[in-house]
Amino acid sequence: MAQLQSIHCSDYLIHFGNESYNQLNKHLKDTNYSTIFILVDENTHNYCLPYFMSQITGDYNFEIIEIDAGEEFKNLETCSGVWSALSELGADRKSLIINLGGGVITDLGGFVASTFMRGINFINVPTTLLSMVDASVGGKTGVDLGLLKNQVGVFNNPVMVLIDSFYLKTLPHEQLRSGSAEMLKHGLIYDEEYWNKLKDPAVLNTKLIDDLIHRSVVIKNEIVLQDPHEGGLRKIVNFGHTLGHAIETYFLKNDDKKSLLHGEAIAIGMILAAYLSTQIENFPEKKLHEIKSTMLSYFNKVDFGKDDYAAIIDLMKFDKKNSHGNINFVLLKNTGQSVFDKKVSNELIIKAFEFYKN
Incomplete structure (x- = not known):
């Protein structure tokens, strides 16, 4: 090679x-x-x-x-x-x-x-x-x-x-899969061509893995060089993380839930954020369904009950990306095009969970 x-x-x-x-x-x-x-x-x-x-x-x-x-x-x-x-x-x-x-x-x-x-x-x-x-x-x-x-x-x-x-x-295979969530994210926020390469999970088990890792690192580095301390553009790397981290924490602290790996939680967060993007940024619905099916081809579906929603939403207030008491989201305008510091209502977040479930 x-x-x-x-x-x-x-x-x-x-x-x-x-x-x-x-x-x-x-x-x-x-x-x-x-x-x-x-x-x-x-x-x-x-x-x-x-x-x-x-x-x-x-x-x-x-x-x-x-x-x-x-x-x-x-x-x-x-x-x-x-x-x-x-x-x-x-x-x-x-x-x-x-x-x-x-x-x-x-x-x-x-x-x-x-x-x-x-x-x-x-x-x-x-x-x-x-x-x-x-x-x-x-x-x-x-x-x-x-x-x-x-x-x-x-x-x-x-x-x-x-x-x-x-x-x-x-x-173990699930750890390899967990890391792929961040790669999928890099494609969604920055590089549609890269996202298209990753749509089939089988790509992780091929010789292409080195090139894919390299491309992911290049993408993240390009973003970080423009905004080293996350004052603006770098916030886009948090796509899927606002809800994803809250979900990860909720499953970690609940004894009756099986803990999720970081990538598993972030994948759910990305599906939810993609739904919110259709509602707030007119992200194409066809692409929303493509994101959902791609994430679910990598990661198993997780069960949520209505009583879980409020607890997860509550945990989001501890997210480091928040300021002045506002919970800030990264959303997509299109594949490879993202926007940050978007406010989202709790009602819409619950609708996003319903979309994920159904």
Whole structure:
């Protein structure tokens, strides 16, 4: 396969495939780090770390720090444990943290590095499809506060990001599918041609996956470069997330509901947002049905009862994209054309849920 071009972000590069390890080895050789820490969870420790270590040339003293796997451990308590471990293992301002894992590891590891001794270098090596196409770009770091997603964090860029689709072989199928939701989103908000390529879920299991990941990263990077701190245009990457995050949180905190993966919740959010787009932005109805059928070809339908609606709507008020007490939505004018900061009534949101159900 041809080597994919490295992508220039604001002040760092995202490298792909074999080239990523060439760049990493060069960087480690040229930068005299006092200690190098690798942050993993139990899954990436077992399934990703051995392969990663086999790509390192040169003799370095790596310290491995392992945290529990799962969104429920993406909190300040886990950060506190990692900060303590860094201190006990003699980390200083010339140390490096390599975050080897999915979105939880890269978000939390980036936040830990950004705040330890007021900031040390970190490199992200995303190992899930979701973290490759989403968390790899844009410098967002952070953790959840209770059940509220990503409430505490800072914008801070890594030294570099390494994307190697080899790690996808270690993923269960539902995790691979979960990441595809963000790719579908990139097509809907920015690139109709890309959306059309993704309409068949079988494409995830083909050799095209590397090119598709690369295109997703390019799209997100183009948006972020125009609006690094989400003052305007960058808000469009939250398409499907206003309701999606609320749904994800609601299912996580309800013992009688089966937790949803991020992508599963966001896919529902995108169907709901597409319905709202037809009502508010005259988004074509034919395309609404196409979005619904595409999402449901990737993800199983989820049951909602009427009593769930109010609780989910209530959770939306904690969304970070809100301002002045208003809940703001990203909607579509057409495939590849999005608008942001749109107000939506609760009545319309309930109609969107009814559309999803029927």
